[in-house]
Amino acid sequence: MKATVLVRPKSGILDPQGAAVETALEHLGFSVAGARVGKVVDLEVDATDPAEARAQVERMCEQLLANPLMESYEIELHG
Amino acid sequence: MASPQPRIGVVMYPGSNDDHDALWALAALDAEAVPVWHEERELPDLDAVVLPGGFSYGDYLRCGAIARFSPATAAVKEFADEGGLVLGICNGFQVLCEAGLLPGVLLQNESLRFICRDVPLTVERDDLPFTTRCTRGQELVIPVKHGDGRWFAPPELVAELEANGQVVLRYAEPCNGSVDDIAGVCNERGNVMGLMPHPEHAVDPLLGSADGALILASLVEAARDRAISLA
Numbered sequence: 001m002k003a004t005v006l007v008r009p010k011s012g013i014l015d016p017q018g019a020a021v022e023t024a025l026e027h028l029g030f031s032v033a034g035a036r037v038g039k040v041v042d043l044e045v046d047a048t049d050p051a052e053a054r055a056q057v058e059r060m061c062e063q064l065l066a067n068p069l070m071e072s073y074e075i076e077l078h079g
Numbered sequence: 080m081a082s083p084q085p086r087i088g089v090v091m092y093p094g095s096n097d098d099h100d101a102l103w104a105l106a107a108l109d110a111e112a113v114p115v116w117h118e119e120r121e122l123p124d125l126d127a128v129v130l131p132g133g134f135s136y137g138d139y140l141r142c143g144a145i146a147r148f149s150p151a152t153a154a155v156k157e158f159a160d161e162g163g164l165v166l167g168i169c170n171g172f173q174v175l176c177e178a179g180l181l182p183g184v185l186l187q188n189e190s191l192r193f194i195c196r197d198v199p200l201t202v203e204r205d206d207l208p209f210t211t212r213c214t215r216g217q218e219l220v221i222p223v224k225h226g227d228g229r230w231f232a233p234p235e236l237v238a239e240l241e242a243n244g245q246v247v248l249r250y251a252e253p254c255n256g257s258v259d260d261i262a263g264v265c266n267e268r269g270n271v272m273g274l275m276p277h278p279e280h281a282v283d284p285l286l287g288s289a290d291g292a293l294i295l296a297s298l299v300e301a302a303r304d305r306a307i308s309l310a
Binding site: 013014016017020064065067069070 | 140141144177183184186187188189190191231232233256
């Protein structure tokens with residue numbers, strides 16, 4: 001089963017990369033606010049049951065993919 | 080009888096680049112500096128361990144996140160759990176945070192710039208194995224060189240660390256956006272410390288400052304005491 005993990009800087013944590021992207025977008029003439037930069041991890045899990053796949057990916061996030069002090073994560077499963 | 084030369088290991092990860100500087104500085108301060116390859120599952124007989132600066136495993140995912148899984152890191156964790164002295168410098172600090180041996184995490188500098196310059200630091204603790212040669216309130220000048228040195232922890236954890244006296248060094252002027260200008264912390268037990276500045280680059284006045292030697296010589300001395308007590 002394929003999964004996508006979105007890792008984001010937690011709200012309240014200063015994200016200078018997001019601020020730099022926001023400024024660059026403004027230079028291009030876009031009116032934007034609140035830009036934040038995170039990470040995407042695509043992977044294939046050795047599981048066919050969605051609940052089992054999600055449980056596995058959650059453990060991956062807790063143990064490696066995200067650092068809970070500064071990042072939150074979201075898991076998407078694809079058939 | 081001459082006092083024994085303490086044996087201090089320096090872990091070499093793929094991507095470490097201050098390992099030789101640390102080995103050189105420790106030897107200059109009269110320790111027997113022992114390189115430890117990252118694949119070692121067991122540490123040799125050591126009185127202290129240093130995790131050096133650099134970019135272990137390319138700093139992939141997050142700084143220090145992959146080095147946490149190296150066999151040598153597991154051995155260092157065991158060594159620390161038994162009360163062994165462990166000092167993490169720069170990337171070594173990041174590894175110790177990711178491995179859960181030290182509190183907090185190091186984030187990208189507020190300025191997004193790589194900072195490479197001498198910085199003034201204030202000593203907050205002078206009673207640790209890493210700081211006995213320093214005096215509380217003393218200002219040290221030691222270089223930093225990092226892109227991800229902004230120490231962060233949530234407010235409740237920061238308050239706990241401040242109350243426990245786990246903040247060891249602070250930047251005397253804003254440097255990278257660290258919470259409370261924190262430059263170095265220790266664990267609750269006081270046998271593990273991490274700092275972003277590089278004491279191994281400041282052990283000789285010819286290099287601009289010898290203040291780093293105060294930290295490393297404290298470690299060498301503490302390691303020597305340990306060697307004597309275990310002998």
